Amino acid sequence: MTGTARLLRFLLRRERIGLPWWLLGATLLLLVQSTQSQSLYDTPEALADLRRTIGGNTAVIAMSGPTELLRTIGGEVVFEIFAFVAIVVALMAMFLVGRHTRGDEEAGRAELIRSARIGRRAPLAAALALAGLASLAAGVLVFAAAVGTGLPAGGSVLLGAAVTSAGVTFAALTAVAAQLFENVRAVYGAVGFTLGAAYALRAAGDAGNSALSWLSPIGWGQRTFPYAGDRWWPLLIPLAVTAALVMLAASLLERRDFGAGFVPSRPGRPVATRALGNAFGLAWRLQRTAAAGWVLGLGLLGLAYGSVADSIEQYVADNPEIAEFMPGGGQRILDAYLALTVALSALIAAAYGVTTVLRARAEENAGRAEPVLATRTSRLAWLAGHLSVTLAGTTLALVAIGAGTGLAYALTVSDMGEVPRLIGAALAYLPAVLLIAAVAVLTVGWLPRAAAALSWIAVGYCAVVALFADSFDLPEWAQRASPFEHTPEVPLETLTLVPLVVLALLAAAFAAVGYAGLRRRDIGV
Amino acid sequence: MPVKATTGPAISISALDKSFGPVKALDRLDLTVAAGEVHGFLGPNGSGKTTTIRILLGLLRADAGEVTMLGRDPWRDAVALHGRLAYVPGDVTLWPGITGGEVIDFLGRMRGGYDRRRRDRLLEMFDLDPAKKARAYSKGNRQKVALVAALASDAELLLLDEPTSGLDPLMESAFQQCVQQVRREGRTVLLSSHILAEVEALCDRVSIIRLGHRVETGTLSELRHLTRTSISVETVEPLTGLTALPGVHDAVLEDHHARFDVDTAQLGDVMRRLAPLGVRSLTSTPPTLEEMFLRHYGDEAATS
Numbered sequence: 001m002t003g004t005a006r007l008l009r010f011l012l013r014r015e016r017i018g019l020p021w022w023l024l025g026a027t028l029l030l031l032v033q034s035t036q037s038q039s040l041y042d043t044p045e046a047l048a049d050l051r052r053t054i055g056g057n058t059a060v061i062a063m064s065g066p067t068e069l070l071r072t073i074g075g076e077v078v079f080e081i082f083a084f085v086a087i088v089v090a091l092m093a094m095f096l097v098g099r100h101t102r103g104d105e106e107a108g109r110a111e112l113i114r115s116a117r118i119g120r121r122a123p124l125a126a127a128l129a130l131a132g133l134a135s136l137a138a139g140v141l142v143f144a145a146a147v148g149t150g151l152p153a154g155g156s157v158l159l160g161a162a163v164t165s166a167g168v169t170f171a172a173l174t175a176v177a178a179q180l181f182e183n184v185r186a187v188y189g190a191v192g193f194t195l196g197a198a199y200a201l202r203a204a205g206d207a208g209n210s211a212l213s214w215l216s217p218i219g220w221g222q223r224t225f226p227y228a229g230d231r232w233w234p235l236l237i238p239l240a241v242t243a244a245l246v247m248l249a250a251s252l253l254e255r256r257d258f259g260a261g262f263v264p265s266r267p268g269r270p271v272a273t274r275a276l277g278n279a280f281g282l283a284w285r286l287q288r289t290a291a292a293g294w295v296l297g298l299g300l301l302g303l304a305y306g307s308v309a310d311s312i313e314q315y316v317a318d319n320p321e322i323a324e325f326m327p328g329g330g331q332r333i334l335d336a337y338l339a340l341t342v343a344l345s346a347l348i349a350a351a352y353g354v355t356t357v358l359r360a361r362a363e364e365n366a367g368r369a370e371p372v373l374a375t376r377t378s379r380l381a382w383l384a385g386h387l388s389v390t391l392a393g394t395t396l397a398l399v400a401i402g403a404g405t406g407l408a409y410a411l412t413v414s415d416m417g418e419v420p421r422l423i424g425a426a427l428a429y430l431p432a433v434l435l436i437a438a439v440a441v442l443t444v445g446w447l448p449r450a451a452a453a454l455s456w457i458a459v460g461y462c463a464v465v466a467l468f469a470d471s472f473d474l475p476e477w478a479q480r481a482s483p484f485e486h487t488p489e490v491p492l493e494t495l496t497l498v499p500l501v502v503l504a505l506l507a508a509a510f511a512a513v514g515y516a517g518l519r520r521r522d523i524g525v
Numbered sequence: 526m527p528v529k530a531t532t533g534p535a536i537s538i539s540a541l542d543k544s545f546g547p548v549k550a551l552d553r554l555d556l557t558v559a560a561g562e563v564h565g566f567l568g569p570n571g572s573g574k575t576t577t578i579r580i581l582l583g584l585l586r587a588d589a590g591e592v593t594m595l596g597r598d599p600w601r602d603a604v605a606l607h608g609r610l611a612y613v614p615g616d617v618t619l620w621p622g623i624t625g626g627e628v629i630d631f632l633g634r635m636r637g638g639y640d641r642r643r644r645d646r647l648l649e650m651f652d653l654d655p656a657k658k659a660r661a662y663s664k665g666n667r668q669k670v671a672l673v674a675a676l677a678s679d680a681e682l683l684l685l686d687e688p689t690s691g692l693d694p695l696m697e698s699a700f701q702q703c704v705q706q707v708r709r710e711g712r713t714v715l716l717s718s719h720i721l722a723e724v725e726a727l728c729d730r731v732s733i734i735r736l737g738h739r740v741e742t743g744t745l746s747e748l749r750h751l752t753r754t755s756i757s758v759e760t761v762e763p764l765t766g767l768t769a770l771p772g773v774h775d776a777v778l779e780d781h782h783a784r785f786d787v788d789t790a791q792l793g794d795v796m797r798r799l800a801p802l803g804v805r806s807l808t809s810t811p812p813t814l815e816e817m818f819l820r821h822y823g824d825e826a827a828t829s
Contacts, residue, residue, distance in 0.1 A: 106660070185621075267625070267656035274631035276623075282631065286620060302549045367618040371671070374612040374684075378604045398614060444666035523584040525545075 003118035007126035012133075019134060022092035025143060026163070027141040029389045031055050033081040034149040035224065039075055040319055050316040059307030059408075062203040062415040066220045069492065074151045074227025078159060080428065086218045089138045089163055091168035094191045099169045100127035105259055114258065119143035124253055128175055128246065135167025155227035164237040168215045170195065172245035179252035182261035192396035217241075245513055252318045279314035279377045283385035287359060294352040295400045296329060298345055302404020306422075309405070310412040311336045322395050327489055338422065340494035345401040347463050349455035350484075353394040353437035354455045355473035360386040361444045361451050370524060379519055387441065387511065402426030425490035432483035433501035435464060445517025448525060533596060533684055535560045535713040536581065541590035544739075550576040551737040553590070558715055558730075563708050565728035566717040567814075569822060573737040574717040575615055575631045578686050579714075582612060588771055595682060611675035615686035615717070617667040618658035624669040626655025632674040644677040650699050665691035677704050683707060683714045689723060701726055721814040731814070735822065745814070752817045753786040755810040756795075761803030770795055783803075 041047045051070045055061050067074035080418060097283065101124055106112040110123060143160030173194060177187045192269060198216040205213025206222075213219035217238060224234045268395055275281045308315075313333045316322050326336040360383060363369045372382060406422030439454035447454065465474065465482040480487050483506075486499040532634040536558035543551040544758050551573045558564040568574050569760040581594055583603030592599055597606055606771060619628055626648075632641030648655055651669045659667065675683060689697050697720075704727050709712055718724050724731060732742040741748055753774065758764075759782050767783060773789025779786045787795050799807075 145700040261744065265658065265661060267654075268627065268658050270655040272627040272634075276627055276631045277634040279635075285623065366617060367614070368620060370579075370582075370584060370614055371612065371617075371632060372635065373584060373603075373634060374606045374607060375615075376608075376637050377603055377635055520586075522586055524579070 001121050001125055003116070004122045004125045004129070007113070007118065007122055007209065008129050009446060013127055013128045014100075014521075015033075015096065015130065015134075018167070019092075019096075021147035022088065022132070023138055023141055026088045026092075026138045027145050029081055029085050030077070030142050030497065031090065031145040031149060033268065034077045034146060034151060037080065038150065040321060040337060041076060042071060047076065050076065053311060053318060056173075057311050058207045059304070060311075062207040063304055064206075065204045066159070066225075066440055069222070069226040069228050074155050076223065077146075078222070078226050078228075082162070082222050084161075085138075085142060085163055085438070086166040086221055087195060087199065089135055089167040090195050090217070092138070092193070093135055093167040093171035094174045094188065094461065096131040096134060097127045098178060098184050099188045099193070100130065101175065101406055102181065102261075103184040106183055109259070120254060120342035121491050122174060124178075126247065128171055131171035132168055132176075135164045135171065137168060139164030141211065152227060154374050154417060155230055158224050158230050158232065159226040161232075162226065165235050165242075166217055166221050168242050169238045169245075172242040172249065174243050175202070175249035176252065179249055179256060180262045180266045182259075182263070184266070186263070207416065211364050215352075244409060252334050279372065279381040279385035280388055281385075281391050282372065283360075286320070286363070286390045287386070287393070290355070290359075291396070294349075294393065295396045298348060299404040300350075300407075301345055301348070301398035302341075302401045302426075303408045304404075305345070306405035306410075308406030309334060309337060309409040317433065325493055332492060335492045338409070338425070339489040341405060342401060342422065342426050343466060343487075343489060345431070346398065346426065347434060347459070347466055347484065349394050349397040350433045350436040351430070351459050352397055353390050353433050354440045354459055355435050356386060356393055357389040357444060358452055358455060361448060363449070363523060367524065373523055380515060383441075383515055383518060387437075390437050392433070393409040395430060396436065398421055398426040398430055401419045421491060424494075424495070428490050428495060428500065429484070429487050430488045431500045431507060434507040435483045435503050435510065438507040438514065441514035442517070443509045443514070445521070448521070529807075533560075534558060534593075535562075535590070535595060536564075536715060538577070541577070541580065541592060542588040543573075543580060543585065543603060549737060551580075553709070554734065555742075556732055557742075558713060558732050561708075561711050562714055562729040563704060563714040563716060563727050563733040566715055566734065567719065567722035567724060567731060568717075568734040569719060569816065572734050574734060575686055576706075576737075577670055577734075578595045578715070578717060582607075589760045597693060609680055610684060611678040611680035612684045613637060613668075613671045613686060613688045615688075615690065616662075616742075617671045619662070619667055619670060621660035622658060623664060624656055624658055624827045625666070626652060628657065628659065628670050629674045629677065631800075633677055636678050638679050639677040641677075641680065644673065646671040647703070648674055651696055663691075665693065665696070668692060669696070670827040672700065673704075676707070681712050683712065685714060686717045687719070688716070689718070697723065704740065721818060725814050733818070741817075748814070748817060749789060750810065752789055752820070754789050754792055755784070755786050756807065757784045757809075758782070758799060758807045759805040760799065761805060762801075764801050764802065767798075770798060797803060 041050055047070070051067070054070065065079045067184070069079035076121070104113070113123060124231060139160035142163045143156045146156035146159055172192065174187060174191050178192045181187045181190065198218045202213045202219035202222065205211065205216065205219055215224060220234050220237050224231055250460070252262065255327050266421050276285055288337040299517070316326075316333050323333070326333065327340055369382065402423030402425060403419060406419035409422070410416050410418040436458055439458045440451065441452045442452040462482040464472070465479050466484055469479050483503050486503060488494065488496050534557050536556065538554060538556040541551050541554040554573065554577060556566075556577065563785060566574055568575070576585065578588050581599050583599045583606070586600055594606055595609055599606055619625075628646060633644065648783060651673060653666060653669045653673060659670070661668065669689065670679060672688055675685070688698050692700065701723065704716070716724065716728060728745070730742065730744050731748060733740050761781070764778055764783050765779050767778060767785065770791070771794070772788035773795060774786045
């Protein structure tokens with residue numbers, strides 16, 4: 001363990017840029033939820049109505065937490081947001097530990113460190129200490145956000161401790177996975193899967209047999225019932241599990257060689273399939289996993305939105321303030337709700353579209369475009385390969401949004417006609433999504449070094465317009481600059497083709513101009 | 526191996542300029558590579574070798590000057606030319622999730638033709654496991670992937686940018702065998718390198734580049750002519766007046782023994798002067814590329 005403290009200072013320095021964002025994210029989640037909930041359900045009657053509406057809605061319970069929390073307003077905040085704060089903190093801990101253990105080992109940096117006067121266990125101990133400190137900081141900040149927004153101090157301390165315990169548990173789990181697997185991607189895959197399972201287990205447990213929730217690290221935190229009973233003893237479980245996992249990781253570390261793991265990396269194909277024979281094959285091979293992830297994720301998001309659609313009218317009747325946030329002033333609550341959720345999901349699809357375009361730039365930056373462009377592959381074919389992923393990927397993502405929302409809603413109202421209707425509504429956003437992706441193509445062609453920053457600014461701008469145009473009082477022209485504002489809000493509004501055709505033509509023009517830039521410039525700058 | 530007949534040189538570059546912002550990477554560079562030869566492209570890091578090759582690949586655009594490769598313009602006709610060449614980058618980065626075997630097949634297909642049997646033979650020769658994902662390869666193994674992909678192709682021109690910088694001596698010798706085979710087949714190789722023994726073993730002609738400008742070119746023996754031979758001599762008569770002779774440098778004189786360097790052009794005159802003194806023993810060390818190289822860049826270190 002020699003050198004752990006010095007190593008920890010070094011790790012803190014390496015993380016000084018990224019770590020604050022994770023902490024900020026976790027804090028903001030709680031801050032926004034606490035403020036919003038307290039303004040919406042400001043009377044005991046409103047809270048009682050909510051208990052009644054949600055207590056009978058399995059979908060909302062599965063998404064959020066156990067209904068026991070709904071006894072107080074503080075508990076309501078925990079009910080809605082705890083699982084997500086826990087996921088953010090768990091991911092933060094996973095990346096911190098993974099990066100500084102197996103990640104460094106794989107990249108060869110750990111070899112330099114271990115050759116110095118540093119004990120064998122010091123890198124693991126320092127990474128765990130770093131993740132522990134970060135989780136503690138997250139807990140303290142969540143506590144401060146809760147107290148700062150007027151929630152009782154006692155429950156807030158427990159809430160902070162529960163958040164910290166989730167981070168620490170996943171840090172320890174990552175430490176074990178980092179001993180087992182030889183590359184850091186496999187580590188993230190295994191821990192990410194466990195995190196997903198933890199969420200699913202508590203969903204099943206909260207909605208049905210609560211024994212399942214006790215198998216989930218997220219469930220342990222929720223079942224301390226902050227503000228709604230304040231019991232500390234469930235935190236003994238993560239404490240014990242963490243201690244056991246850390247000991248396991250340390251003993252595995254003693255039993256393996258540097259760079260080796262216990263699960264050997266699987267060999268791949270020694271010979272390429274026919275599909276990997278041109279620029280399109282390569283682009284799809286590189287982007288298929290991400291595409292599947294985004295499409296699946298957006299489908300699940302759609303399912304979640306769709307499953308609560310049926311109770312939205314009752315919910316708005318109980319909480320008339322909500323109507324203000326709805327497009328169309330709340331006249332046709334259901335259609336307004338569906339139009340709003342589809343629009344927000346389409347923004348995420350646009351973000352996905354931008355990542356597919358920026359992948360081309362990342363390939364160039366990493367020097368991997370060079371060997372491809374030194375073959376008979378033209379720059380046009382190389383770019384078109386990646387853009388084919390953009391086109392098909394965003395289309396599939398929008399279909400998944402519509403199908404997910406439509407299917408979940410269709411099942412609750414027993415009308416399968418909702419599925420094609422909502423797929424159509426989601427696909428109306430395709431031209432807008434493609435236009436944002438085409439902005440990314442434009443920047444990759446002409447301003448390659450600023451491409452990532454500029455493209456994300458474009459996405460962020462559209463998100464700000466969509467979410468806060470009214471609260472910020474943005475002028476009309478500033479709102480009109482977002483292509484999403486020109487897309488009819490189906491199913492609330494009727495579908496008109498002209499703006500969609502104009503958006504699509506603009507997208508094609510931007511992409512063509514972007515290609516003209518790529519054709520003229522040096523590669524690898 | 527059928528090779529398309531190319532009239533004129535395989536590569537012809539004259540007065541080529543390329544700047545990156547304020548940095549002048551190439552400064553009126555000239556380079557001629559004849560069809561069918563193995564041409565050594567020598568220079569230290571940062572002298573412009575990679576930039577030249579990237580311009581030949583049409584990845585970078587020349588600021589000024591004439592560049593012709595296989596009779597065509599590498600920027601305008603990049604795609605057509607790429608069907609006739611194979612390239613090994615100096616710094617090989619591969620796709621982490623794709624195996625070496627897949628990369629070799631992929632690049633082979635994209636180049637428009639490679640020999641599957643030769644691919645498998647090369648894999649054995651270079652002792653490379655094609656089923657490993659690229660993220661698990663060491664630097665040397667990544668280099669081998671790119672080498673096997675290039676050598677398995679039927680390309681008439683090979684552009685190799687420091688292709689052996691990560692290889693061990695065994696693999697280095699396997700590489701030399703392969704290049705000699707390529708030369709026997711009448712194909713052309715541009716081999717950028719700073720491993721001088723490799724260049725001496727493989728290359729017909731050599732160009733030396735410094736600060737983006739060519740400073741020497743020619744066959745190895747032509748270049749040796751411009752250099753100095755080291756002489757160690759013992760004579761019967763005492764040695765006198767040797768230091769005054771033109772072309773003699775760094776002489777260390779004792780009564781009957783001397784060590785000195787002599788410009789290769791003056792070697793005959795010096796020998797005529799030594800003969801009457803009764804030579805007891807004489808060893809001469811022919812100049813190596815390394816000395817020549819060090820002299821060029823040593824000068825630079827001295828003047829800067």
